[in-house]
Structures are given as structure tokens and as C-alpha cells.
Amino acid sequence: MNINNFYEILKSEPSYRLKQAQQLLFGDLISDWSQASNLPLALREKLNQECPLAIKSKVLTARDKKSFKALITLEDGAKIETVLMRHKEGRDTICLSSQVGCPLGCTFCATGASGFEKSLNKNEILEQAIFWARYLKTNFKAKITNVVFMGMGEPFLNYDQVMSAIRTLNDVDGLHIGARHISISTSGLVDGIKRLAKEKLQINLAISLHSANDKIRTDLMPVNKKNPLVQLLRAVDYYIEKTNRQVMFEYMLMKGINDSNEAAERLAVIMDKPLYVVNLMNYNETSVFKPVNEKIFKNFEKILQKRKIKVTSRYRFGSDIEAACGQLAARSK
Ligand code: SAH
Numbered sequence: 208m209n210i211n212n213f214y215e216i217l218k219s220e221p222s223y224r225l226k227q228a229q230q231l232l233f234g235d236l237i238s239d240w241s242q243a244s245n246l247p248l249a250l251r252e253k254l255n256q257e258c259p260l261a262i263k264s265k266v267l268t269a270r271d272k273k274s275f276k277a278l279i280t281l282e283d284g285a286k287i288e289t290v291l292m293r294h295k296e297g298r299d300t301i302c303l304s305s306q307v308g309c310p311l312g313c314t315f316c317a318t319g320a321s322g323f324e325k326s327l328n329k330n331e332i333l334e335q336a337i338f339w340a341r342y343l344k345t346n347f348k349a350k351i352t353n354v355v356f357m358g359m360g361e362p363f364l365n366y367d368q369v370m371s372a373i374r375t376l377n378d379v380d381g382l383h384i385g386a387r388h389i390s391i392s393t394s395g396l397v398d399g400i401k402r403l404a405k406e407k408l409q410i411n412l413a414i415s416l417h418s419a420n421d422k423i424r425t426d427l428m429p430v431n432k433k434n435p436l437v438q439l440l441r442a443v444d445y446y447i448e449k450t451n452r453q454v455m456f457e458y459m460l461m462k463g464i465n466d467s468n469e470a471a472e473r474l475a476v477i478m479d480k481p482l483y484v485v486n487l488m489n490y491n492e493t494s495v496f497k498p499v500n501e502k503i504f505k506n507f508e509k510i511l512q513k514r515k516i517k518v519t520s521r522y523r524f525g526s527d528i529e530a531a532c533g534q535l536a537a538r539s540k
Pocket residue numbers: 315316317356357358359360361362392393394395414415457459489490491492493531532533534
């Protein structure tokens with residue numbers, strides 16, 4: 208698929224054609240312009256030539272049949288991974304990549320270990336969503352309800368393209384997904400958080416925290432050196448002041464690294480603010496670290512609850528196909 212010339216081609220057509228073509232692409236989810244019987248033949252042919260819609264992909268299904276991972280090969284040959292999670296309550300969440308690989312090199316992350324290839328453009332980000340929209344329609348007569356930027360890459364290192372993709376995801380003439388159902392996860396880039404605070408968009412922000420201790424966090428996430436906790440939390444508070452929206456702090460438990468009572472107490476201290484929520488999860492084994500057992504998980508959670516911190520804990524999805532967050536590495540390249 209390559210829709211980079213989509214708007215350019217339609218600019219030279221009568222103006223109502225753009226709406227028609229958008230409806231075909233994002234609404235009807237056609238995969239070939241020859242299906243566009245309401246467009247003139249010459250335009251269909253031109254679009255098929257210059258704006259092909261076929262997506263090169265391979266899908267893996269998890270044992271539980273509820274999560275799916277797609278490996279998509281882009282026009283330029285780059286490979287990216289994206290995930291669909293089908294939840295009980297009728298939610299269908301897709302997890303999008305913003306880059307091929309990631310330059311930030313967090314030590315626990317498979318994407319980080321795979322190195323960095325490039326940032327995706329708006330259309331390459333949208334291609335993943337269009338892929339799942341078609342997949343859900345064909346196989347389940349369902350629609351995407353939620354979008355999270357938790358696939359490969361750091362969204363704030365690709366700010367403009369990510370925001371521009373979000374605008375089309377949200378647009379009535381695009382995929383029409385509610386802004387409140389779209390989330391960005393960041394490793395904690397202060398500039399990106401401050402910038403997002405000024406957007407007039409009601410999307411959700413998640414911060415990958417994983418430690419409340421600067422030394423440990425820097426060891427896990429080198430990005431913490433230039434974006435230490437005090438500055439990170441100051442940026443989050445600024446975001447909350449501007450948007451009055453809740454912020455989710457992702458905390459992934461790794462055995463012997465960030466799972467002690469002391470770590471929990473320290474986390475409780477910095478998380479004790481009205482619109483802060485902690486999302487506790489277990490580590491999906493992708494590197495030298497190990498997940499914690501249920502007892503340690505529950506104990507950690509209980510300490511936070513005792514301190515009246517809002518905590519949610521995340522069910523583990525699709526780890527047998529390595530579709531869980533942070534396990535995306537497009538290994539088959
Ligand atoms: N770069 C962004 C978004 C992509 S990572 C970020 O770091 O937030 C999405 C989430 O998966 C992050 O919270 C990340 O910390 C987490 N993650 C990375 N590796 C993981 C692993 N092996 N198990 C569980 N979560 C992981």
C-alpha cells in the first residue's frame with residue numbers, strides 16, 4: 208500500500224471526489240480501487256497505479272485466539288509489527304508502531320535491542336490501522352474501538368507524523384475513532400509531554416515508568432539520564448494542569464530489579480497525586496530479566512493500594528506469539 212499521493216491525485220478532481228475516495232478507503236475499507244464502482248474508470252486506474260491499496264502482511268494468532276500479530280512489509284521493504292487484542296467486553300484494541308526499531312535502547316525491550324531503522328510516516332502508521340480495520344470487518348464484522356501507540360518505537364521521537372496519523376484516525380472522514388479511545392505511550396520524553404499538553408486533543412497519555420528511583424531507571428532506560436524523574440513528573444503535572452486528564456504510569460515488574468517493598472513504597476510516594484494512575488504489569492520475558500511470581504505481584508499491588516494509590520493491573524495478552532507489548536521486533540527480517 209502507498210497512499211502518499213492520495214490527496215495530490217484527488218486535488219485535480221471535482222471536490223466531491225475526495226469525500227467519496229476517503230469513504231472508500233477508510234469507511235468501506237476497499238483493498239483495490241477496481242472495487243470503487245462509483246469512481247470513473249480512468250480515476251480508478253490512476254489510483255491503482257499511483258496509490259495501490261494491497262497490504263503485504265502475515266498474521267499470527269495466539270493460542271487464546273484473542274490476540275493477533277501482523278508483520279507488515281512496507282513499500283520500501285521495511286518490516287513492522289502491529290497487534291490486535293480482542294477483549295471480552297467487545298473492545299477491539301490495536302497496538303501501533305511509530306518507528307521501525309527504536310533508538311532509545313531500554314535494556315528490557317525487544318524493540319530496543321533490535322536497533323533503529325527509521326521513523327514511520329503518517330501513512331505507514333495509518334496502514335497498520337487500515338489493515339486491522341479490514342481484518343476485523345472481514346473476519347469478525349467488528350470495528351477498531353481503541354488504539355494504543357505501544358508497538359515498536361518511541362512516538363515522541365516521531366511527533367509530527369504520529370499526531371498527523373492520530374488526526375486521521377480521529378477524523379469523521381478518516382477512521383472515526385474517538386480521541387478518548389486513543390493512547391500514546393512514551394518512555395518519558397519531557398519535550399514531547401509538554402508539546403502534547405498544548406494540543407487540543409482529548410487523547411490519553413501513558414508514561415513507561417518502571418522505577419521510582421533515578422539510578423535504577425537510568426540503568427533500565429538510558430533516556431532517564433536526560434529526562435530524570437523530577438523533570439518528567441513536572442512535565443506530567445504541566446500536562447495535567449493544561450488538559451485536566453488522567454495520566455497512566457506503566458510499571459512492569461522485573462524480578463529482583465524493581466519489585467521490592469522499598470520500591471513500592473517509593474513509587475507510592477511519587478504517585479500520590481489526584482490524576483495519577485499506576486498500571487501494574489508483569490514482565491514478558493524478552494531479555495535477561497525475569498517476571499515476578501503472583502505473590503510478589505500481589506504484594507506490590509497491595510502496598511500501593513494501602514497508600515491509596517489508584518492501581519490497575521493488566522492482563523497478559525498473547526505472549527505465546529510474542530505479541531505482547533515490548534516484544535515487537537519484526538524478527539523475521
Ligand atoms: N516507546 C514507548 C512505546 C512503546 S513500548 C514506550 O516506551 O512507552 C510499549 C510498552 O511496553 C512500554 O510501557 C514498555 O516499557 C513496555 N515493554 C517493553 N518491553 C516489555 C516487556 N518485555 N514486557 C512487558 N512490557 C514491555
